[in-house]
Amino acid sequence: MSNNLFDFGMIGLGVMGRNLLLNTADHGFSVIGFDKDEAKTAALEAAATEGTTVKGVPDLAHMVQQLQRPRKLMMLVPAGKPVDDVIESLLPLVEKGDVIIDGGNSHYTDTLRRVKYLRDKEIHFMGVGVSGGEQGARTGPSIMPGGDLEAYSHVKPLLEAIAAKVNGEPCVAYLGKEGAGHYVKMVHNGIEYAIMQLISESYTLLKHAGLNNDELHETFKKWNEGALQSFLVEITADIFLQKDDKTTARLLDVISDKAGSKGTGKWTSQDSMELPVAVSVIDSAVAMRTVSGYKEERIKAAALYNESGAAITVSTEEWIKQVHDALYFGTILSYAQGLAMLYQASRELAMDIPLPDAVSVWRGGCIIRSTLLETFTQAYKNSPDLSNILLDPGVAAIIKSAESNTRAVVAQAALSGVPAAALMSSLAYFDAYRSERMATNLIQAQRDYFGAHTYQRTDIPGTFHTEWNH
Numbered sequence: 001m002s003n004n005l006f007d008f009g010m011i012g013l014g015v016m017g018r019n020l021l022l023n024t025a026d027h028g029f030s031v032i033g034f035d036k037d038e039a040k041t042a043a044l045e046a047a048a049t050e051g052t053t054v055k056g057v058p059d060l061a062h063m064v065q066q067l068q069r070p071r072k073l074m075m076l077v078p079a080g081k082p083v084d085d086v087i088e089s090l091l092p093l094v095e096k097g098d099v100i101i102d103g104g105n106s107h108y109t110d111t112l113r114r115v116k117y118l119r120d121k122e123i124h125f126m127g128v129g130v131s132g133g134e135q136g137a138r139t140g141p142s143i144m145p146g147g148d149l150e151a152y153s154h155v156k157p158l159l160e161a162i163a164a165k166v167n168g169e170p171c172v173a174y175l176g177k178e179g180a181g182h183y184v185k186m187v188h189n190g191i192e193y194a195i196m197q198l199i200s201e202s203y204t205l206l207k208h209a210g211l212n213n214d215e216l217h218e219t220f221k222k223w224n225e226g227a228l229q230s231f232l233v234e235i236t237a238d239i240f241l242q243k244d245d246k247t248t249a250r251l252l253d254v255i256s257d258k259a260g261s262k263g264t265g266k267w268t269s270q271d272s273m274e275l276p277v278a279v280s281v282i283d284s285a286v287a288m289r290t291v292s293g294y295k296e297e298r299i300k301a302a303a304l305y306n307e308s309g310a311a312i313t314v315s316t317e318e319w320i321k322q323v324h325d326a327l328y329f330g331t332i333l334s335y336a337q338g339l340a341m342l343y344q345a346s347r348e349l350a351m352d353i354p355l356p357d358a359v360s361v362w363r364g365g366c367i368i369r370s371t372l373l374e375t376f377t378q379a380y381k382n383s384p385d386l387s388n389i390l391l392d393p394g395v396a397a398i399i400k401s402a403e404s405n406t407r408a409v410v411a412q413a414a415l416s417g418v419p420a421a422a423l424m425s426s427l428a429y430f431d432a433y434r435s436e437r438m439a440t441n442l443i444q445a446q447r448d449y450f451g452a453h454t455y456q457r458t459d460i461p462g463t464f465h466t467e468w469n470h
């Protein structure tokens with residue numbers, strides 16, 4: 001710490017801000033934090049590792065005055081108005097050339113607006129996605145920065161120090177202009193929703209075959225030692241064992257099935273439609289969280305439509321293998337759709353997102369980290385401008401190996417009446433994507449029939465309209 005000035009300041013000392021700041025201090029940076037909740041500010045220093053330089057201050061101006069220039073400040077406050085409020089409180093305190101970072105889950109259009117607003121005042125504003133939850137923030141998250149390169153040069157050493165490491169490489173890279181960091185984080189979360197939905201469908205399909213919590217734990221634990229190795233499969237295995245501290249049940253069995261959400265999955269679906277890019281597995285995941293909220297209607301519908309579905313016909317061992325492959329297939333389709341969205345957004349929104357770097361950054365620290373990302377890294381090494389990872393021969397070989405079991409699971413889910421919207425969606429997307437000729441020629445005919453919307457022909461160039469025989 002030179003001149004008694006601090007290297008880095010944090011505004012918002014909740015789950016993410018406190019842990020990221022302590023992580024930063026552990027890497028030799030002197031840090032200072034402020035939260036409008038005085039109790040959180042007061043608790044900061046006691047949580048620091050011995051020998052690190054960490055200070056909590058109850059006043060924002062006091063914090064800003066104690067930062068080295070150009071000042072490097074991050075906020076980790078809830079998205080929306082709190083971010084604008086923090087910016088307004090900072091404006092009288094910061095100077096030309098300072099760097100303000102929003103590390104929360106802000107919508108990228110808000111980030112674009114804020115970048116412009118602050119650029120006019122010669123303040124750098126960076127939208128930086130951070131993933132890894134509480135533990136990741138404390139020990140090494142995946143970090144997705146976007147913004148101007150000059151600002152990035154000021155914070156690069158610090159972000160590289162605190163990020164998760166994979167094979168010694170930090171899980172952070174410059175991901176493009178202005179809103180690119182938050183765009184990549186939004187799509188990361190869309191993929192997160194899709195994979196979580198696929199895992200929950202796999203859970204219900206295995207339960208349908210009679211697996212209890214201990215067997216589910218063993219199954220997911222084993223899966224996590226193989227091709228499905230990932231953070232989400234790993235924590236799922238743990239979840240089955242957690243005991244409830246209020247009853248004799250396992251905790252999972254007493255958790256309500258109404259799923260919450262803060263909106264990033266929905267934003268991914270909404271923005272995919274603007275581009276447009278098809279992210280149907282993500283859409284299904286968002287829709288299923290919504291359906292989960294219809295609890296009272298679902299209870300009535302369950303009584304009305306209570307026919308039991310067909311039993312599973314294969315052995316439990318074979319069913320576990322089939323569900324494994326279906327989850328693997330669906331997971332690849334989730335990444336494929338998210339990455340295709342980034343590919344398109346990078347061009348349409350002129351954000352210059354380097355896809356190989358985005359994939360590399362996701363390999364460690366974040367919620368969607370998995371060994372599959374090594375496969376995708378290789379795919380981008382072979383072909384850096386790949387529009388969809390399904391077109392990579394290595395990925396195609398994996399998909400083909402899992403395809404037949406995926407079909408078996410989707411068919412069985414339909415016959416048994418087990419909800420499996422994301423798995424079904426992944427297979428439906430795949431079948432459309434691999435169709436040289438789809439049935440959408442009929443849609444074109446219908447559009448021209450009722451609305452003279454015109455169509456193109458397969459044999460003659462040009463645009464045509466027919467007076468259909470009504």
Ligand SMILES: NC(=O)C1=CN([C@@H]2O[C@H](COP(=O)(O)OP(=O)(O)OC[C@H]3O[C@@H](n4cnc5c(N)ncnc54)[C@H](OP(=O)(O)O)[C@@H]3O)[C@@H](O)[C@H]2O)C=CC1
Pocket residue numbers: 011012013014015016017034035036037040076077078079082085086103104105106130131132133134262
């Ligand atoms: N939790 C997670 O796993 C992840 C969260 N994120 C994102 O990170 C951001 C922060 O999340 P998280 O840490 O979980 O949220 P928390 O609610 O735990 O912490 C936010 C903190 O910011 C404080 N705060 C709000 N407004 C101001 C202000 N104007 N000035 C100073 N402090 C303020 C809040 O105080 P008070 O409580 O008094 O309002 C609170 O202490 C969000 O955008 C979230 O979506 C990203 C990745 C993972």
Ligand SMILES: O=C(CO)[C@H](O)[C@H](O)COP(=O)(O)O
Pocket residue numbers: 105130131132133189192260261262263264265367
């Ligand atoms: O950003 C995160 C992880 O990367 C959040 O933890 C996650 O998105 C939570 O979202 P939701 O509450 O909508 O499930």
